[in-house]
Amino acid sequence: MTPTAPAGALTELRLAELHGSLSSPISDSMNFLNEVAHRYPDAVSLAAGRPYEGFLEVEAVSRYIDTYRAHLSERFGHDEVLVRRTMLQYGRTKGIIHDMVARHLSVDEGITADPESIVVTVGCQEALYLALRALRRDERDVLLAVVPTYVGLTGAAELADMRVLPVRATETGIDFDHLAAVVARAESDGLRPRGCYVVADFANPTGVSLDLDSRERLLRAAEEHDFLILEDNPYGLFGDGSAPLPTLKALDRSRRVVHLGSFAKTGLPGARVGYVVADQWVVEPGGGRGLLADQLAKIKSMLTVNTSPIAQAVIGGKLLEHDFSLRAANAREIRVYRDNLRMVLQGLADRFAQGDGPEVTWNVPRGGFFVVLTLPFVAGDDLLEESALRYGVLWTPMHHFYGDGRPRREIRLSVSHLTPEEITEGLDRLAAFVRAAAAGERGGR
Amino acid sequence: MTPTAPAGALTELRLAELHGSLSSPISDSMNFLNEVAHRYPDAVSLAAGRPYEGFLEVEAVSRYIDTYRAHLSERFGHDEVLVRRTMLQYGRTKGIIHDMVARHLSVDEGITADPESIVVTVGCQEALYLALRALRRDERDVLLAVVPTYVGLTGAAELADMRVLPVRATETGIDFDHLAAVVARAESDGLRPRGCYVVADFANPTGVSLDLDSRERLLRAAEEHDFLILEDNPYGLFGDGSAPLPTLKALDRSRRVVHLGSFAKTGLPGARVGYVVADQWVVEPGGGRGLLADQLAKIKSMLTVNTSPIAQAVIGGKLLEHDFSLRAANAREIRVYRDNLRMVLQGLADRFAQGDGPEVTWNVPRGGFFVVLTLPFVAGDDLLEESALRYGVLWTPMHHFYGDGRPRREIRLSVSHLTPEEITEGLDRLAAFVRAAAAGERGGR
Numbered sequence: 057m058t059p060t061a062p063a064g065a066l067t068e069l070r071l072a073e074l075h076g077s078l079s080s081p082i083s084d085s086m087n088f089l090n091e092v093a094h095r096y097p098d099a100v101s102l103a104a105g106r107p108y109e110g111f112l113e114v115e116a117v118s119r120y121i122d123t124y125r126a127h128l129s130e131r132f133g134h135d136e137v138l139v140r141r142t143m144l145q146y147g148r149t150k151g152i153i154h155d156m157v158a159r160h161l162s163v164d165e166g167i168t169a170d171p172e173s174i175v176v177t178v179g180c181q182e183a184l185y186l187a188l189r190a191l192r193r194d195e196r197d198v199l200l201a202v203v204p205t206y207v208g209l210t211g212a213a214e215l216a217d218m219r220v221l222p223v224r225a226t227e228t229g230i231d232f233d234h235l236a237a238v239v240a241r242a243e244s245d246g247l248r249p250r251g252c253y254v255v256a257d258f259a260n261p262t263g264v265s266l267d268l269d270s271r272e273r274l275l276r277a278a279e280e281h282d283f284l285i286l287e288d289n290p291y292g293l294f295g296d297g298s299a300p301l302p303t304l305k306a307l308d309r310s311r312r313v314v315h316l317g318s319f320a321k322t323g324l325p326g327a328r329v330g331y332v333v334a335d336q337w338v339v340e341p342g343g344g345r346g347l348l349a350d351q352l353a354k355i356k357s358m359l360t361v362n363t364s365p366i367a368q369a370v371i372g373g374k375l376l377e378h379d380f381s382l383r384a385a386n387a388r389e390i391r392v393y394r395d396n397l398r399m400v401l402q403g404l405a406d407r408f409a410q411g412d413g414p415e416v417t418w419n420v421p422r423g424g425f426f427v428v429l430t431l432p433f434v435a436g437d438d439l440l441e442e443s444a445l446r447y448g449v450l451w452t453p454m455h456h457f458y459g460d461g462r463p464r465r466e467i468r469l470s471v472s473h474l475t476p477e478e479i480t481e482g483l484d485r486l487a488a489f490v491r492a493a494a495a496g497e498r499g500g501r
Numbered sequence: 502m503t504p505t506a507p508a509g510a511l512t513e514l515r516l517a518e519l520h521g522s523l524s525s526p527i528s529d530s531m532n533f534l535n536e537v538a539h540r541y542p543d544a545v546s547l548a549a550g551r552p553y554e555g556f557l558e559v560e561a562v563s564r565y566i567d568t569y570r571a572h573l574s575e576r577f578g579h580d581e582v583l584v585r586r587t588m589l590q591y592g593r594t595k596g597i598i599h600d601m602v603a604r605h606l607s608v609d610e611g612i613t614a615d616p617e618s619i620v621v622t623v624g625c626q627e628a629l630y631l632a633l634r635a636l637r638r639d640e641r642d643v644l645l646a647v648v649p650t651y652v653g654l655t656g657a658a659e660l661a662d663m664r665v666l667p668v669r670a671t672e673t674g675i676d677f678d679h680l681a682a683v684v685a686r687a688e689s690d691g692l693r694p695r696g697c698y699v700v701a702d703f704a705n706p707t708g709v710s711l712d713l714d715s716r717e718r719l720l721r722a723a724e725e726h727d728f729l730i731l732e733d734n735p736y737g738l739f740g741d742g743s744a745p746l747p748t749l750k751a752l753d754r755s756r757r758v759v760h761l762g763s764f765a766k767t768g769l770p771g772a773r774v775g776y777v778v779a780d781q782w783v784v785e786p787g788g789g790r791g792l793l794a795d796q797l798a799k800i801k802s803m804l805t806v807n808t809s810p811i812a813q814a815v816i817g818g819k820l821l822e823h824d825f826s827l828r829a830a831n832a833r834e835i836r837v838y839r840d841n842l843r844m845v846l847q848g849l850a851d852r853f854a855q856g857d858g859p860e861v862t863w864n865v866p867r868g869g870f871f872v873v874l875t876l877p878f879v880a881g882d883d884l885l886e887e888s889a890l891r892y893g894v895l896w897t898p899m900h901h902f903y904g905d906g907r908p909r910r911e912i913r914l915s916v917s918h919l920t921p922e923e924i925t926e927g928l929d930r931l932a933a934f935v936r937a938a939a940a941g942e943r944g945g946r
Contacts (some may be wrong), residue, residue: 065754066755066756066779066782066784066879067729067755067756067757067782068781068783068784068790069781069782069783069784070783070784071783071784071785071786072786073638074635074636074638074783074796075635075636075637075638075800076633076638077632077799078796078799079786079799083625086799086802087799094506106591107590109585109586109589112571112585112589112590113585113904114566114584114585114588114589117563117588117589117811118563119568121559121562121563128826129842135588138941139559140554140557140559141554143559143562143771144554144557144559144769144770144771145552145554145557145770145771146765146770146771147771155810178805178809179805179806181803181804181805181806182805184805185565185792185804189520189660190519190523191519191520192520193518193519193520193521194866197749200601203777208803208806211802211803212803213889214802215634215803215804217662231813262630282833286510286644298746309510309734310510310512311511311512320591322851324589324811325589325590325593326588326589326590326591326809326810326811327753327809327811328805328806328807328808328809328812329809336511336512336513336514337511337512337513337515338513338514338515338516338519339513339514339515339516339906340516341516341517341524341777347515348514351516351519354523354528354531355520355523355530355660357656357799358522358626358630358653358656358657358659358660358804359626359627359630359657359804360623360624360626360662361624362575362625362773363773364623364771364772364773364774364809364812365771366562366769366771366772366811366812367773367809367811367812377698405907418656425817426630439670447539451657485534497670
């Protein structure tokens with residue numbers, strides 16, 4: 057893969073002279089995990105968190121585009137020049153399906169959002185980066201995050217030169233005493249916690265959801281300590297069928313919550329469309345004020361200019377075809393994720409019954425893509441490598457989600473993209489690996 | 502447009518507490534220019550630099566996607582699961598049409614690029630940001646730019662917290678004495694010039710191209726002072742029909758040049774697809790080495806994850822339909838831009854003949870989208886406002902491209918998206934404005 061020209065006369069840069077994020081453990085984590093998956097293509101992957109692809113259809117792309125086009129044509133009184141310009145030219149920085157995103161949020165989440173407070177982004181990852189870049193004025197500005205946390209959050213923060221202060225999780229969400237202590241310590245160190253990143257529903261990597269009381273306490277804590285809540289919600293629709301809890305944004309009375317959304321799991325991953333609702337006021341030195349969304353749009357104009365209107369049309373068409381309800385659009389996917397989660401939890405119980413073999417425990421999320429297993433041994437990258445090579449099964453060492461590099465006994469299993477056959481085979485292989493590794497561990501002591 | 506709820510209990514941020522780029526003159530420039538255009542929708546715009554849209558067709562989008570799909574299907578031996586996964590799932594960070602981009606560069610530009618050294622990006626703007634973010638380790642890392650320069654460069658640099666040191670332009674490109682002086686001064690100040698941004702062909706905003714000697718001198722200067730050249734090439738195909746000069750990348754023997762490309766003008770603006778060729782070696786502390794492209798991909802994975810494969814399929818399909826030649830694909834557009842440029846230059850000569858009325862001069866670019874006029878008065882934002890309001894014509898004050906805020910006598914005219922009727926009408930209005938403003942200026946003295 058690497059060019060073979062003689063190196064003597066060629067330009068060389070040193071990694072240590074490039075941006076610090078490129079030398080960080082997070083960046084190495086991402087590389088390692090990708091690379092392991094590529095080296096063992098025949099392994100069953102309980103690692104990849106990608107959405108189920110059994111219902112994806114290339115044909116649907118053109119149909120969605122046509123649906124969106126017909127909608128525009130009607131809206132513009134069949135002025136085809138305007139339709140063409142909207143779908144094919146450079147366009148509005150904040151996006152062209154912002155009104156549709158607002159309707160979806162109202163229909164599916166009970167969130168009332170002014171369309172002008174929405175920026176349509178290149179996936180949720182860009183939305184996250186826009187928010188962090190805006191909030192990070194200088195090295196005193198820091199971010200709180202409930203850990204273990206999404207590796208893309210840690211990476212985006214490093215890219216924005218923004219330090220992340222970890223806040224301890226509990227089984228129902230957040231250790232609020234620890235949160236208060238972290239904030240107090242930060243303030244006494246001259247730091248300013250500007251936001252707290254949280255996935256309230258079926259978090260990556262733990263699958264844990266905040267209970268209603270924790271949601272309300274987090275909103276109060278944000279008021280009290282004057283930070284924003286960055287609520288990321290990629291998995292909210294994928295519950296177990298019981299009544300969903302309101303999102304933090306739906307509970308937000310004072311515009312404390314910046315709501316980050318993704319259509320990668322509910323729309324189409326290949327469209328790379330996400331969004332942010334940023335309805336906070338920003339006061340200018342002269343006293344004028346505008347929405348945080350408009351500041352994020354300024355950053356976006358320097359980063360990606362605008363989100364492809366063709367990609368937006370794909371998502372817009374899907375929203376139109378389902379009356380703006382992605383819950384309705386994903387009826388089949390919701391069933392698959394629910395069945396997969398049940399099957400994995402049952403499969404774990406069948407293979408790791410108490411008192412029979414190594415002591416393995418796991419949490420029981422009520423939805424989402426992930427389950428966390430606690431093993432009787434430390435499960436780092438070396439054991440993943442062995443698991444892939446000798447047992448043909450991939451999983452994710454949890455230490456990658458703590459950002460401190462300390463190996464742990466926990467691993468993350470992803471259930472989202474598997475067929476029933478793959479679940480059975482994958483858990484069989486995992487059980488074989490765990491038994492062998494536990495025996496080796498005991499033998500070695 | 503702004504929400505009307507009572508402000509008392511709502512979250513307020515202060516602009517001064519957000520990232521510095523949001524308070525900068527560049528950001529205000531962009532806003533002002535956008536906003537003027539929106540306030541005077543009936544004005545003829547000699548300001549907007551967008552591509553000609555007369556040949557754009559919404560139908561082509563689905564056709565390109567089908568063409569690309571058929572290509573993949575053949576490549577994957579008609580394994581439709583792989584086709585679907587490639588086009589619709591999360592995908593390769595560096596992109597899926599990198600091989601096609603390499604073939605296009607070979608066919609149209611005589612550039613030999615290893616496909617592995619290419620990262621497909623969300624427009625050229627993301628490519629630019631990736632490069633700057635990678636090269637900016639700390640506050641000592643600075644960027645050289647030949648000014649006046651593209652406002653998106655200045656904005657991306659601000660977003661990356663990277664200072665831009667302006668280098669003077671000449672009529673054939675670069676004042677090399679000034680370049681050497683700027684570098685010497687920077688080094689004595691403890692700064693490290695990491696790159697020099699340049700548009701070698703038909704630059705925005707000046708329309709000027711580097712002659713062959715300047716290209717070679719710039720490559721030598723980059724060797725001598727150990728900086729990279731960031732070559733941005735959005736307009737290279739749109740020459741006057743004479744033999745095009747080789748790009749800096751085509752002349753590059755030592756991998757000094759990071760080549761930034763855009764499909765916004767040659768492919769489809771609404772796809773938002775660009776790319777970067779970054780074939781420099783990066784040496785890791787352990788002694789291993791890889792391509793700069795792989796470091797840029799790490800940053801991209803934290804910024805936008807990957808470029809929409811659907812958007813890439815649109816560009817891939819267009820490349821396939823024209824045997825990878827965008828010069829061939831743009832035969833009609835190339836003619837329009839050439840005719841428009843000629844018509845504008847002739848129209849200026851007709852309206853501003855020497856010795857007859859106010860003294861107006863202009864440069865005569867051999868291609869591209871832009872012409873620069875020098876007026877007998879300072880033409881700032883206030884006069885643009887008056888021109889729009891009273892004469893119904895928009896243009897761009899050149900001070901926005903210097904980054905120093907100092908008003909100047911120069912304005913930029915864009916010729917790219919106009920019909921012949923709009924050119925005639927626009928120049929008539931411009932001439933009326935200039936005559937009145939020059940008379941007012943004389944009267945006022």
